[in-house]
Amino acid sequence: MKQIAIVGLGIIGGSFAKALANRLPGRYKVSAIDINQDTLDEAKKLGFIEKGETTNKSILQNADIVIIALYPNLVTEFVVTHQEDFKEGALIVETSGIKKSIMQELLPLIPEQVEFIFGHPMAGRESQGFAFADDRVFLHANYVITPSDKNKAASIEFFSQLLKDLGFGRITISSPKTHDLMIAYTSQLTHLIAAALINSDSTGQNTVEFIGDSFRELTRIAKMNEKLWSELMLNNREPLLEVIESFEKQLANLKQAILTNDKEALEQEFIHSTQKRLALESADQAHEFAKERGK
C-alpha cells in the first residue's frame, strides 16, 4: 500500500488527514510528523493516522507522497534538513498560501530524487489547530497548482485526481505570479478589510445590538492567526499593495458619490457590483455548497 506522510497537523494538514480517512479509507497508509505529541496521539486515537513522529525517524523514508502543511517560512528549512530522508521518486506537495517567493527559494534546493508539486488549497478555517481541521472545507473548493519546469505532466494529473477524490472542486493551473496577485486580491485583501472594519469601531456603543448578518459575515475572518497572515502578506507585498490601492480607489468613488449626493452614480456602482457578483455566482459551482463546508 502506498504511504502518505503529512507534515504539520494544523488546519490544512489535519484536514488532509481527515479527508484521506473519511473519503479514501484504506487506499493509503497515512502517517504524520508534528511537533506536538498530543496532536499526534489524538489523530492516531481517532484513526486519522497510523503512525506519528515529532521529528522524522522513518516516516519520510517510507512515504510515496509527502504533504507539507507548515508555516511558509518553515518549509525551506524542513526540506533542507530532510533532503537525504525523502524516498526515491517521492512526490512532495507544498501547500502554502503564496507561491512566487517560496518557489524561488526552494526550487534550487529540491533533492534530485523527488518531485515537488507547489500549490494552494483555497480552503481554511478562521480557527487554528488540528481540533478545527475539517475535511468538509475541501468540498467543491478551489485548488491552484503552480507547476515548475521540473514537473511531469503525469504527476500533476495524478495529484489533481487525488485532490478531486478528496473533495476539491476546481483544480486550476496557474503561474506563481498570477496566483500571488489573485490571492492578494481574493484572500489577503479580504482579511485586511475584515480587520480594518472591526478595528474601526469607534462608535462607543454596544455594537452587538446593532448588527445583522452582513456585519457578522464581513468580520468572521477578522479572527485570524496573526503570525501566519503577517508572514503570508509580507511575503507578497507588491501585489498586495496594488490590490489595496485598487480597492481604496473604488471606495473613494463611492464616498465621493455620497459626499456629493450623487444618487445616479451610487446606483450605477451598485448595479455594477450586483452584476459582478451574479456573474461570480453563476461561474462558481462551489457557491451552493457553503453549508456543506460548514460556512
Added chain:
Amino acid sequence: MKQIAIVGLGIIGGSFAKALANRLPGRYKVSAIDINQDTLDEAKKLGFIEKGETTNKSILQNADIVIIALYPNLVTEFVVTHQEDFKEGALIVETSGIKKSIMQELLPLIPEQVEFIFGHPMAGRESQGFAFADDRVFLHANYVITPSDKNKAASIEFFSQLLKDLGFGRITISSPKTHDLMIAYTSQLTHLIAAALINSDSTGQNTVEFIGDSFRELTRIAKMNEKLWSELMLNNREPLLEVIESFEKQLANLKQAILTNDKEALEQEFIHSTQKRLALESADQAHEFAKERGK
C-alpha cells in the same frame, strides 16, 4: 380576532407575513396592501394573508396593527394619503433602515388617533421581493426600536413581545441618532465595502478560480437593491461619511505596516481584530444561528 395589515410585501413585509403565519397561526387576521396583484394572489394562495388590496379599500380601516414595509421615501406619502383611513387606536409600525430623517419628517404628520412605533429589523436578504421573503431571517436577529415621546411604554412592551414571538432575539431601545450611526457602521459601510471589493477586480483573470469562502462571504451583499440602498445611504450621509473615514484610516494603518514591512505592527492589528471579533461572538447569541437564518 385582532387584525394586522402589512403594507408592502417585499423582503421585510413578506417575512412578517410568513412569520405571522408560521409562528403565530390563528392569532391574527393578516391582510396586505401591495401594488402588485400577482404578489397578493401568491401570498393568499400560500395562506400567508387572508385578504389583499393593491390600494387600500377597507384593510387599514380594520387593522389594529399596521406594519409599513415600504421604501423609506414612500412612507410619508403613504401615511399622509391614508391619514383618515387608520383605525382609532391602531399601532403603526414603521420599519425602514434609517430613523432620524424619517422620524423628523413623519412625527409632525402622525394622525391623532394612532400610535407609531419606529424601528428597524436587522434582517434581510440580498435578493428582493416576496418570493425571497423568509421568516427564518428573523430568527435570533436584532430589532432596534427608536421610541418617540409620543409612545406609551405599554405599546413598546406589547410590540417587543410580538417581535420575540416572531423569532427576533434581541430588542434594543435606542435614540434615532445612535441607531443611524450604528447602522452606518454595521450595515451601510459593509455594503459599500462589498461593492468596492468586487468592483475593484482589475486582475484581468478568471477570478472564480482563485476564490475561497472569505471572498464569497465578503461579496455576498455586493448583490443589492441599488435604489433602496442609495436612498438609505443618501438619507444618512453624515454618519456614513464618518464611519467610512474611520475605516479608511484603519486600512491605511494596515497598508503602512505592509509598506514598511513592519511585522510587529501588523501582528498587533490582527491580535486586536481577533480580540474584537471574539468579544463580538461571545456577546452575540445570534451568531450560532446563522444557518437557521439560511445564511
